[in-house]
Structures are given as C-alpha cells and as structure tokens.
Amino acid sequence: MKNAKEVVVEKSLMLIAFSAIFMLFLIAVFIFKEGSPLIFKIGLKNFILSAKWSPLEGQFGILAMIIGSLWITAGALVIGVPLGLGCAILLSEFLPRGITAFLKPTIELLAGIPSVVYGFIGVVVLVPFIRERFGGPGLSVLAGSIILGIMILPTIISISIDALQAVPRSYREGSLALGATQWQTISMVTLKAARSGILASIILGMGRAVGETMAVIMVAGNAVKIPNSIFNPARTLTTNIALEMGFATGDHRAALFATGVVLFVIIMILNILANYAFGKRK
Amino acid sequence: MNAIEVKNLSLHYGSFQALKNVNVQFQEKMITALIGPSGCGKSTLLRCLNRMNDLIEGVKITGVVNFRDINIYAPGTDVVELRRHVGMVFQRPNPFPLSVFDNVAYGLRVHQEMKKIQLSAIVERSLQATGLWDDLKDKLSETATELPLYQQQLLCITRLIAIEPKVILMDEPCSALDPIATAKIEELMLELKKKYTIVIVTHNMQQAARVSDYSGFMLMGELIEFNKTGRIFTNPDDKRTQDYITGRFG
Numbered sequence: 001m002k003n004a005k006e007v008v009v010e011k012s013l014m015l016i017a018f019s020a021i022f023m024l025f026l027i028a029v030f031i032f033k034e035g036s037p038l039i040f041k042i043g044l045k046n047f048i049l050s051a052k053w054s055p056l057e058g059q060f061g062i063l064a065m066i067i068g069s070l071w072i073t074a075g076a077l078v079i080g081v082p083l084g085l086g087c088a089i090l091l092s093e094f095l096p097r098g099i100t101a102f103l104k105p106t107i108e109l110l111a112g113i114p115s116v117v118y119g120f121i122g123v124v125v126l127v128p129f130i131r132e133r134f135g136g137p138g139l140s141v142l143a144g145s146i147i148l149g150i151m152i153l154p155t156i157i158s159i160s161i162d163a164l165q166a167v168p169r170s171y172r173e174g175s176l177a178l179g180a181t182q183w184q185t186i187s188m189v190t191l192k193a194a195r196s197g198i199l200a201s202i203i204l205g206m207g208r209a210v211g212e213t214m215a216v217i218m219v220a221g222n223a224v225k226i227p228n229s230i231f232n233p234a235r236t237l238t239t240n241i242a243l244e245m246g247f248a249t250g251d252h253r254a255a256l257f258a259t260g261v262v263l264f265v266i267i268m269i270l271n272i273l274a275n276y277a278f279g280k281r282k
Numbered sequence: 283m284n285a286i287e288v289k290n291l292s293l294h295y296g297s298f299q300a301l302k303n304v305n306v307q308f309q310e311k312m313i314t315a316l317i318g319p320s321g322c323g324k325s326t327l328l329r330c331l332n333r334m335n336d337l338i339e340g341v342k343i344t345g346v347v348n349f350r351d352i353n354i355y356a357p358g359t360d361v362v363e364l365r366r367h368v369g370m371v372f373q374r375p376n377p378f379p380l381s382v383f384d385n386v387a388y389g390l391r392v393h394q395e396m397k398k399i400q401l402s403a404i405v406e407r408s409l410q411a412t413g414l415w416d417d418l419k420d421k422l423s424e425t426a427t428e429l430p431l432y433q434q435q436l437l438c439i440t441r442l443i444a445i446e447p448k449v450i451l452m453d454e455p456c457s458a459l460d461p462i463a464t465a466k467i468e469e470l471m472l473e474l475k476k477k478y479t480i481v482i483v484t485h486n487m488q489q490a491a492r493v494s495d496y497s498g499f500m501l502m503g504e505l506i507e508f509n510k511t512g513r514i515f516t517n518p519d520d521k522r523t524q525d526y527i528t529g530r531f532g
Contacts, residue, residue, distance in 0.1 A: 096339065170376035174438065177334060178389040178445065179366030188388070193379045 075145025084156030163197020
C-alpha cells in the first residue's frame with residue numbers, strides 16, 4: 001500500500017495538471033462562444049470572403065486581414081526559411097561541434113527578446129529604410145515580413161539543427177564512402193533523412209508568424225485594405241483584434257472574437273500538421 | 283601485384299596510439315582478412331585505406347599508404363576520387379532512407395550525369411551481381427531501410443559495385459547477420475574477388491579461414507603476423523597468433 005503522503009502529492013499534481021488543461025479548454029470554449037454567434041448571424045461567407053470592414057456600419061468582412069496575414073506570413077517564410085535552413089546546415093554539418101554547442105543556445109536566446117523590441121527596431125531602422133529606398137509609407141507588408149522572418153529564425157534553426165543532428169552518422173559515412181562530396185551527401189541524403197523535422201520547424205515557425213501581433217502592429221501599417229504590392233501597408237488577423245479590442249462593443253466585439261476563432265482554427269491546423277510531420281520521423 | 287601498400291603507418295587518437303608502425307601489402311584480386319581482439323586497431327587500419335578516419339576529430343596519421351603507387355596521404359590528394367575507387371561496407375547495414383533503386387543509383391548519380399535508361403541497366407546488372415535482383419525487382423521503389431537486415435547489407439554491397447571500385451573494404455560485414463545470411467555474403471565475396479580486391483575485418487576466425495587468401499593478425503595496434511591464410515591458421519610463426527587462433531585469449 002502506498003503511504004498517505006505519496007497519495008496526496010500524486011493527487012495534487014494531477015489536480016494542477018488538469019486545471020491547466022481545463023483552463024486552456026475554457027479559453028477555447030470562451031472564444032468560440034463569443035465569436036461564433038456572429039459568424040452564424042452574418043454568414044461564414046460574408047465574414048471571411050468580404051473585404052468590407054466598417055464595424056460602425058455593421059460590415060464585418062475580414063478578407064483583407066486574412067490576405068494581409070497570408071502575405072506577411074508568406075513573406076516571413078520566404079525570408080526566414082532559406083536563412084534559417086542555411087544557418088542550420090552550416091551549424092550542424094560544417095562547423096566543429098564545439099562552435100555549434102556555443103552558437104545554438106545563442107541563437108535560441110533570440111527567441112527570448114520581446115517582440116516589441118523587434119518591432120521597435122523595425123520602426124526605427126527598417127521602415128525609414130524602405131520608405132527612402134522604395135517609396136510609399138515604409139510601414140508595409142515588406143517591413144512586417146522582414147521582421148517576422150527574423151523572429152522565426154530561432155525556431156527554424158534550432159529545430160532543424162536537432163533534426164539534422166538526429167540523422168545517423170552511418171548515412172553520412174555511407175555516402176562519403178561512395179565517393180560523394182560533402183555537399184552531395186548533405187543534399188542527397190542528410191536533408192532527405194531530416195526532412196520531416198525540417199518541415200515541422202517550418203510549420204512551427206509559420207505558426208509563430210501567423211500569431212505574432214506586437215511587432216506587426218508597429219511595422220505593417222495596419223490599413224484595412226487588400227495589399228496589392230509588398231510596399232503597401234496591411235493589417236493581419238492578430239493586429240485587427242489588438243487594435244480594436246479596446247473600444248469595441250456589441251457585434252463589433254463579437255466580430256473580433258470571431259476573428260480569434262479563425263486564427264484559432266488556422267493555428268490548430270498548423271500544429272496538427274507539425275505534429276504529423278514530427279510523428280513521421282522515426 | 284599490390285593493390286594497396288601500407289608503409290610505417292601510425293595513428294594517434296589524441297594521445298592514444300591506435301596503430302603502431304604498420305607495414306602490409308594487400309594483393310590485387312585477393313581477399314585479405316584482418317583479425318585480432320577488439321580494440322586491436324584492425325578497423326582503424328581498414329578505415330585508413332580510404333581515409334574515413336579523416337572524419338574523426340583529433341586523429342593524427344603518419345606514414346604512407348600507396349594506392350596504385352600514389353600516396354593517398356600526400357597533400358593535395360583528392361579524397362573524393364580516392365573513395366570512388368576504394369569503397370567501404372560497414373558493420374551495421376546503412377542503406378540510405380531512399381528507395382532501393384535510388385540506393386543503387388546513388389553512387390552513379392554522384393559521379394556523373396547519366397540517362398535514366400543507362401542507370402536502370404546498371405542498377406539491374408548490379409542487383410544481379412549480388413543476387414538481389416530476383417527478390418527485389420518488384421520492390422525497386424520501396425524504402426531500403428525497411429528491407430530485412432541481410433538484404434540491406436547486400437544492398438550496401440550492390441550500391442558499391444554499381445560504381446565499380448577497385449578495392450572493397452569490409453568492416454565486420456556479417457556481425458549483424460545470422461549464419462545463413464553470413465554464408466550468402468561469403469559466397470558473394472568469393473564471386474566478387476574475381477573482379478575486386480577485398481580487405482575484410484572480422485571477429486569471426488572461421489570466416490577469415492573460409493574466405494580469405496591472406497590474413498593479418500593484429501594486437502594492440504601492431505600487425506603481429508601477416509601471411510597466407512592457410513599458414514596463419516595452421517602453423518603461425520608467432521606465439522601470440524597461435525594463442526589467439528586457438529582461443530587462448532581474445
């Protein structure tokens with residue numbers, strides 16, 4: 001028989017664990033409860049396929065924000081994936097282990113910098129640069145993409161390095177022993193063996209880019225209009241909620257929660273895809 | 283004729299000396315076995331012959347290894363080109379996580395552009411040479427890492443002979459396999475010897491006695507004795523060789 005102290009410890013740990021899960025569950029329920037009635041009221045089609053967002057006139061179309069999020073996230077991936085992957089390959093395949101052991105935690109530290117700091121650097125340095133070089137307001141899809149592209153680097157680099165280092169040494173030896181060069185070995189064997197982990201890193205980075213709010217508010221311009229060039233300002237789903245939550249009431253407030261529902265669904269899908277990609281790794 | 287000639291070869295891992303002044307010649311189109319207890323340096327010696335030890339940090343090598351009369355440790359040696367001619371089969375079968383076809387075609391693709399049809403012909407010929415064709419001809423697109431272990435090892439030999447190296451180095455190729463699969467690999471080795479020079483490291487003395495023409499006995503980083511296999515196993519010159527093959531230690 002277990003002694004009483006063991007039982008108490010076990011039960012309280014269980015209680016704490018379950019309450020954490022329960023709170024997450026409550027948050028999800030709350031968002032759906034607040035947001036979904038409005039979607040039903042105006043219709044899913046009018047909600048996500050209309051670009052007319054004027055809450056005072058009862059127009060709640062979030063297409064501009066969906067497209068804004070898509071553009072900025074895609075831009076972040078275009079910048080973050082090649083840089084991150086290149087960096088991960090360099091660190092795991094070319095540099096001596098000692099240097100990687102030092103640089104990898106350093107890169108992971110970047111994830112700890114508050115997003116407002118990234119946004120601040122963007123406003124002070126990047127936005128004026130874009131304005132002077134390319135014209136337009138500077139606050140733009142491009143600025144948002146670059147800042148987010150940098151912000152997702154730690155995620156992509158760190159998880160990709162883990163995936164590359166998990167590739168058995170015997171694969172590399174087998175390839176080199178056939179007279180392949182180091183680069184042939186990396187591109188034809190190592191990257192293929194690590195591809196599910198690398199894919200997961202990209203999806204998780206994408207999740208971070210979709211969900212990021214503060215840095216985007218500061219550099220992306222936030223105009224409710226479908227951007228037609230990367231130098232146009234744009235508003236994303238997250239920034240839409242953050243910008244208007246302070247003064248929204250009634251249907252307007254519900255529409256912001258409904259925006260949250262859409263985000264929730266997108267992030268869920270990305271996480272499921274990431275888990276699936278991880279799961280395929282042996 | 284010598285395929286590979288090793289002169290005064292010494293190797294240090296940091297401060298540990300793993301090979302001590304080894305001198306040996308590997309005859310062309312013969313099977314040479316390297317035997318000895320664990321840690322005697324036989325795998326290390328084998329891995330010097332295609333410079334696989336370069337991959338390990340902190341290794342220092344002195345001496346000469348002549349392959350086709352050229353020292354492979356001379357500065358400026360093209361290691362990639364060397365390994366194309368001196369290939370290796372490892373202890374654990376290590377096919378790539380690619381299809382059977384892509385595994386066999388790998389070396390060919392790495393070395394030259396080749397038309398698909400040419401590639402297919404060589405893949406088929408190579409699989410036939412190792413006796414895998416009948417078993418795998420309908421499974422060419424399956425992932426090689428899911429094959430039974432002995433087929434994986436045969437596949438590793440197949441992908442090597444697809445690029446027609448001069449020398450095949452085998453590092454305990456049967457230690458992960460059962461006796462039946464081992465017999466198949468040995469049979470294949472005797473067949474391959476018509477075309478290739480083979481050097482095999484083995485723990486299994488019966489295996490060395492069965493397949494090899496020459497044998498070298500190593501102990502503590504030294505090559506104690508090197509001779510025709512018949513001689514080594516029946517009437518060795520050195521007492522330590524005698525003790526090892528009669529099972530007195532090791």
